Amino acid sequence: MLRYTEKIQETAKRLLQEKRVDAFIGYGKGSVPMMNQPLMVSDPDRVDRLYWDNFCGLNLCNYLTKRTDKVGIVANGCNSRNIVTHIIENQIKRDQLYIVGIPCEGMIDHRAVMRAVKQKEILDIQQNGKTFVVKGADFEETFEKEKFLQSNCAVCIHRNPVIYDELLGDLVEEQTGVSPYQDVEKVEAMDPEKKQGFFTRLISRCIRCYACRNACPLCYCPTCFVDESRPQWVGKSSDPTDTLTFHFLRAYHCAGRCTDCGACERVCPMGISMRQFTKKLNKDCQELFSWEAGLTLDQRPPLDVYRPDDYNDFIK
Amino acid sequence: MTERVYTKEEWIRGLEGLREDYTLFVPVKDGDFHAFMPMNGEKVPDFDFQNTRLSPKSVIYPRSERLFEYILGNADPEANILKESSKDFSPRAIVGIRPCDAQAFQIVRRNFDNPEYRDPWWVRHFESTTLVGLGCNEPCSTCFCTAVGGGPFHEDGLDALVFDLGERYLIKGLTDKGEAFLAKMNGGKPADEAVLKAAEDLTASASQKITSSPPTDPLKGKKINDLFNAPFWEEVAFGCLNCGTCTYLCPTCWCFDVQDEVLGKEGDRIRNWDSCMFPLFTLHGSGHNPRDKKVQRVRQRFMHKLKYYVDKYDNGVQCSGCGRCVRYCPVNIDIRDVCERMNNY
Amino acid sequence: MSDWEAKITTFLCNWCSYGAADLAGVSRFQYPPNFRIIRVPCSARVSPKFVLAAFRHGADGVWVSG
Amino acid sequence: MKGLLEHVGVEPGRLHFSWISSAEATKFVDVANTVAKEVKALGPARYFIKKRAEVA
Numbered sequence A: 001m002l003r004y005t006e007k008i009q010e011t012a013k014r015l016l017q018e019k020r021v022d023a024f025i026g027y028g029k030g031s032v033p034m035m036n037q038p039l040m041v042s043d044p045d046r047v048d049r050l051y052w053d054n055f056c057g058l059n060l061c062n063y064l065t066k067r068t069d070k071v072g073i074v075a076n077g078c079n080s081r082n083i084v085t086h087i088i089e090n091q092i093k094r095d096q097l098y099i100v101g102i103p104c105e106g107m108i109d110h111r112a113v114m115r116a117v118k119q120k121e122i123l124d125i126q127q128n129g130k131t132f133v134v135k136g137a138d139f140e141e142t143f144e145k146e147k148f149l150q151s152n153c154a155v156c157i158h159r160n161p162v163i164y165d166e167l168l169g170d171l172v173e174e175q176t177g178v179s180p181y182q183d184v185e186k187v188e189a190m191d192p193e194k195k196q197g198f199f200t201r202l203i204s205r206c207i208r209c210y211a212c213r214n215a216c217p218l219c220y221c222p223t224c225f226v227d228e229s230r231p232q233w234v235g236k237s238s239d240p241t242d243t244l245t246f247h248f249l250r251a252y253h254c255a256g257r258c259t260d261c262g263a264c265e266r267v268c269p270m271g272i273s274m275r276q277f278t279k280k281l282n283k284d285c286q287e288l289f290s291w292e293a294g295l296t297l298d299q300r301p302p303l304d305v306y307r308p309d310d311y312n313d314f315i316k
Numbered sequence B: 001m002t003e004r005v006y007t008k009e010e011w012i013r014g015l016e017g018l019r020e021d022y023t024l025f026v027p028v029k030d031g032d033f034h035a036f037m038p039m040n041g042e043k044v045p046d047f048d049f050q051n052t053r054l055s056p057k058s059v060i061y062p063r064s065e066r067l068f069e070y071i072l073g074n075a076d077p078e079a080n081i082l083k084e085s086s087k088d089f090s091p092r093a094i095v096g097i098r099p100c101d102a103q104a105f106q107i108v109r110r111n112f113d114n115p116e117y118r119d120p121w122w123v124r125h126f127e128s129t130t131l132v133g134l135g136c137n138e139p140c141s142t143c144f145c146t147a148v149g150g151g152p153f154h155e156d157g158l159d160a161l162v163f164d165l166g167e168r169y170l171i172k173g174l175t176d177k178g179e180a181f182l183a184k185m186n187g188g189k190p191a192d193e194a195v196l197k198a199a200e201d202l203t204a205s206a207s208q209k210i211t212s213s214p215p216t217d218p219l220k221g222k223k224i225n226d227l228f229n230a231p232f233w234e235e236v237a238f239g240c241l242n243c244g245t246c247t248y249l250c251p252t253c254w255c256f257d258v259q260d261e262v263l264g265k266e267g268d269r270i271r272n273w274d275s276c277m278f279p280l281f282t283l284h285g286s287g288h289n290p291r292d293k294k295v296q297r298v299r300q301r302f303m304h305k306l307k308y309y310v311d312k313y314d315n316g317v318q319c320s321g322c323g324r325c326v327r328y329c330p331v332n333i334d335i336r337d338v339c340e341r342m343n344n345y
Numbered sequence C: 001m002s003d004w005e006a007k008i009t010t011f012l013c014n015w016c017s018y019g020a021a022d023l024a025g026v027s028r029f030q031y032p033p034n035f036r037i038i039r040v041p042c043s044a045r046v047s048p049k050f051v052l053a054a055f056r057h058g059a060d061g062v063w064v065s066g
Numbered sequence D: 001m002k003g004l005l006e007h008v009g010v011e012p013g014r015l016h017f018s019w020i021s022s023a024e025a026t027k028f029v030d031v032a033n034t035v036a037k038e039v040k041a042l043g044p045a046r047y048f049i050k051k052r053a054e055v056a
Helices: A004-017 A044-049 A077-088 A110-116 A182-188 A192-202 A211-215 A240-252 A263-267 A275-289 B008-018 B099-112 B120-127 B176-184 B193-209 B224-228 B233-237 B245-249 B294-313 B324-328 B335-344 C017-026 C048-056 D002-007 D025-042
Strands: A023-029 A036-041 A071-075 A097-101 A122-128 A131-136 A140-144 B003-007 B023-030 B033-038 B064-071 B092-097 B129-134 B160-165 B168-173 B256-263 B266-273 C008-013 C035-040 C061-065 D015-018
Touching (some): A004 A044, A023 A044, A036 A044, A110 A140, A182 A275, A182 D002, A192 D002, A211 A263, A240 C048, A263 A275, A275 D002, B003 B008, B008 B023, B008 B168, B033 B092, B099 B120, B099 B129, B120 B129, B168 B176, B224 B294, B233 B294, B324 B335, C008 C017, C008 D025, C061 D025
Parallel strands (some): A071 A097, B023 B092, B092 B129, B129 B160, C008 C061, C061 D015
Antiparallel strands (some): A122 A131, B023 B033, B160 B168, B256 B266
């Protein structure tokens, strides 16, 4: 993964020098281990700040909406699918973009790493291909990357970018035989009361910081429903019903658009697994409309169009 | 000043014995991280932690707090009156609070308890709370308390301070509140010279472990307008998601939003935490929003903490150096880095 | 509990189901009294927010009909 | 919508959709009966109702 850093820097430099793009969006190395910072570079001499490693789990498409200039952007599988969604939803034009595709082998879940070292402070991480070494004040441990993937990466079947102008490496082999919806099926099998308990517990820690909403590239509404006050749909206190309403509607607004990039879960300061909501919708879209978001520019998303053979069983 | 030594078992037993006199908030392991929770016999306190994910500010300043309430109707003589909600101001103690978080209460106090304005709920909660600190033997690499006038064993703002000496705890009473807490607590032996010496060494070695210290003194001499118009804000703010993680995790952020919630014939006036990162924070009734751009909001947060507060209260920055925002910011906006930029501008 | 009656928030399209309900009325058909009908200009006017708002306000059921 | 509501634990019989022409008074009555019957069978709703905020 690390080898991409130099390639990204070279490409960004070239694009900026040739004036193919006005700005280049990528990641910069963070000031603490396992955290990277989204970065925009417009000066070809400053491309050395660009960086790529196993912790680029944020979604950069967030920074594309409402841009009017030409931008270069790095995109792995899920990010490229979000770019497609953005183009379909007229958030940016295809000819404004120069997409630098990165075949991705999954991002490492920083929480899983913290758990593995028993929450001790990590001072440095070295990443060497399939393994990584974690160093702290009084310990040093080596882990296999495979076992520490973000849960969405572990079941990802679109690791290669679906849309790009240039590819920075050989395409990787897509995972086969993964069953992405095991956890959803487990919840589906519960009776309503158990489900209520499951979701109430799931969100009980939520502090309503809206990091999940803001990290999501799909959430670009000028005014979110939680901020509307006439009428006010949701209360602002820590009341569980209000919190549930927020998570429910946030997820619902992602129906047929979510690419399961995992940014929402990655950014949550409280470690809530809110993908349990969106994954159910992804599963439904897959089963009812054979649809996965962001794979093609030629087809409108299922909730956008009417087809005579649409799924109809829920209507009496 | 009382100085007593407890073995670790004695300490937990002593706390158990205090549950009649105080509601004790202790660090408890909750999933992947620690949180301050009331000690209720079920949850085991765990003092082997770096710091809690959420700061203990919520004990004194809850995330949502009912201030007033009313009911409508004709039958009840108490109806149709907006009444102050009853609150529990019985003695509380936060045991195991880190010195930085205790110092944060002093910072917030300048806002909630000053000659111009006095927040009755915050002040009463604060006054009924005893802060029993636990010094940091192993500060994180993201901590910078020494740069903002604190330290891993800093005593200001605490009522008592505990030193973790491996097998034993040394506890020092620092204020009347702290002495009262100690007087009620059973067990322990008076501290001898050797123990006090060990505590002193610990304090010295811990302070040296703090590696990052952006100086905050130069901020005072800068001109507000220069900093306000500085060119680096666009760059700092680029990655910002405008989520509330930094402000909600911060022990020194105090902003709130008062909401009326009406349900049928009853209603409440509730005070909730708010965040300057949200566009709604400054939205006027007219629809105008003076801070409708991300960069303005990010600038506001840092300018408030590192400049406006400094100028207004002349008592240092509005930051206790706990490092939470550094560790948990989803996009790694580092206040130490921003402070450096402001210093050097 | 025995005198509990369900409250069902009902969103009816002005042109379809609302007409049908009207016709049912003038034809003197009997149907249960549990519905609280909200007439909407089209059933597509019903946003998911409305349905949640109904449940949040304590509706026992929600019926959307076009 | 229905799928996700049921997923988070709202009982299946609480939300109904139907398609009735303005001439179909009999269908309206039929559906109304079914809806009322199903909701009644579930009893009063307890979940997803906004009550007074559970706050300090």
